[in-house]
Amino acid sequence: MKLSTIAKTMPVSGIRRMFALAAGYDDVINLCIGEPDFQTPAYIIDAGAYALRHGYTKYVDNAGLPALRKAIAAKMAAENGLKCSEKNVMVTNGAGQALMSSIMCALNPGDSLILADPYYPNYLGYCKLAGVNAIAVPTCEEERFHLTAAAIEKALTPSTRAILLNSPANPTGAVLSLTELEEIAELARKRDLLIIADEPYEAIVYEGRRNYSIASLPGMFERTITVNSFSKTFAMTGWRVGYAVAEEAFIRAMAVMQESLTSSVNAASQYAACAALAGDGREVLQMKDEYEKRAELLTRSLNRIKGFKFTKPEGAFYAFVNIKETGLTSAEVAQRLIEQGRVITTPGSAFGPSGEGYIRISFAANSDILAEATRRIEAVFGRKSCSRP
Numbered sequence: 001m002k003l004s005t006i007a008k009t010m011p012v013s014g015i016r017r018m019f020a021l022a023a024g025y026d027d028v029i030n031l032c033i034g035e036p037d038f039q040t041p042a043y044i045i046d047a048g049a050y051a052l053r054h055g056y057t058k059y060v061d062n063a064g065l066p067a068l069r070k071a072i073a074a075k076m077a078a079e080n081g082l083k084c085s086e087k088n089v090m091v092t093n094g095a096g097q098a099l100m101s102s103i104m105c106a107l108n109p110g111d112s113l114i115l116a117d118p119y120y121p122n123y124l125g126y127c128k129l130a131g132v133n134a135i136a137v138p139t140c141e142e143e144r145f146h147l148t149a150a151a152i153e154k155a156l157t158p159s160t161r162a163i164l165l166n167s168p169a170n171p172t173g174a175v176l177s178l179t180e181l182e183e184i185a186e187l188a189r190k191r192d193l194l195i196i197a198d199e200p201y202e203a204i205v206y207e208g209r210r211n212y213s214i215a216s217l218p219g220m221f222e223r224t225i226t227v228n229s230f231s232k233t234f235a236m237t238g239w240r241v242g243y244a245v246a247e248e249a250f251i252r253a254m255a256v257m258q259e260s261l262t263s264s265v266n267a268a269s270q271y272a273a274c275a276a277l278a279g280d281g282r283e284v285l286q287m288k289d290e291y292e293k294r295a296e297l298l299t300r301s302l303n304r305i306k307g308f309k310f311t312k313p314e315g316a317f318y319a320f321v322n323i324k325e326t327g328l329t330s331a332e333v334a335q336r337l338i339e340q341g342r343v344i345t346t347p348g349s350a351f352g353p354s355g356e357g358y359i360r361i362s363f364a365a366n367s368d369i370l371a372e373a374t375r376r377i378e379a380v381f382g383r384k385s386c387s388r389p
């Protein structure tokens with residue numbers, strides 16, 4: 001059967017490629033997937049199971065369960081400072097589908113969208129499907145991989161329609177400050193640009209930082225689609241619930257498009273998501289604290305390894321480790337770690353040209369596993385001579 005041009009040219013995720021490689025080895029430690037190791041909190045699972053037993057087995061509204069849309073609007077108003085109601089909320093199959101639908105609803109084929117490089121690789125796939133040009137703006141470790149208004153402005157062309165922001169960022173952990181967001185907002189207003197703000201790691205920020213939603217800034221709600229998800233915050237990756245918050249007319253268009261995509265998100269998952277938002281957030285905080293401890297453990301252990309340099313991230317649960325001093329490419333380091341250490345990481349090159357020189361280690365794995373992984377990595381690359389045993 002002949003494949004379409006799109007199918008033939010879809011970018012293959014470097015993360016999934018590493019994941020598939022892992023299947024060929026025994027006794028591997030897999031640190032390539034961005035998936036919380038925690039189980040979904042029990043009260044959320046109970047709510048999903050209750051829903052299945054009590055009739056939530058049917059189609060539901062394209063835009064989502066009214067109760068969930070209401071709960072999301074209340075959360076976005078209280079925690080993110082957005083002036084919104086349920087009419088501004090579209091429930092989607094994860095943040096992934098919210099991003100895809102947002103791009104398809106807001107941009108035309110041939111339009112350009114700016115994003116930070118390194119980036120979450122799926123962004124390229126969404127753009128590809130929508131015929132949109134992804135313009136990756138390099139960011140660097142010296143500036144903690146922050147995308148700045150100045151760098152965006154330099155990359156603007158007559159076809160630029162939107163900026164895709166991801167803060168806290170995968171894979172770099174960059175968390176944009178309020179001032180940085182204000183500068184980007186000013187540029188967006190001045191140049192009439194749309195913002196797609198992808199914020200699924202909002203709850204995972206370290207050292208007292210907080211996530212700011214750019215849509216809460218003056219004049220920004222009407223030009224921003226805020227995307228979020230239950231996947232990371234509530235350890236609910238497999239439930240596939242995310243959402244987009246935007247102007248009412250835009251959400252109506254997304255709901256129409258949803259009918260031709262997946263009709264709706266599965267009803268029981270939405271019911272479970274309602275329970276997640278009704279909780280007191282205790283588990284969310286506990287998970288965040290645990291991720292922060294792991295980040296600190298990795299800061300100590302990875303910096304002892306020859307050729308490795310790692311600074312604790314500002315947010316999310318990835319170590320983006322500088323491996324330039326090994327003299328190898330990121331793909332070579334990742335390959336050596338699989339073959340000689342049985343540890344699966346992702347080469348930084350999978351996240352764009354600016355990711356070369358880095359590997360990504362997901363620390364959504366427990367401390368014992370991480371300690372064993374770093375012991376294996378150290379056995380492959382050796383210990384820095386200045387570091388004490």
Ligand SMILES: Cc1ncc(COP(=O)(O)O)c(C=O)c1O
Nearest residue numbers: 034094095096120170229231242
């Ligand atoms: C930056 C970013 N955005 C979106 C997603 C998609 O998340 P989901 O579709 O599970 O909500 C991910 C998943 O890893 C991500 O890292």
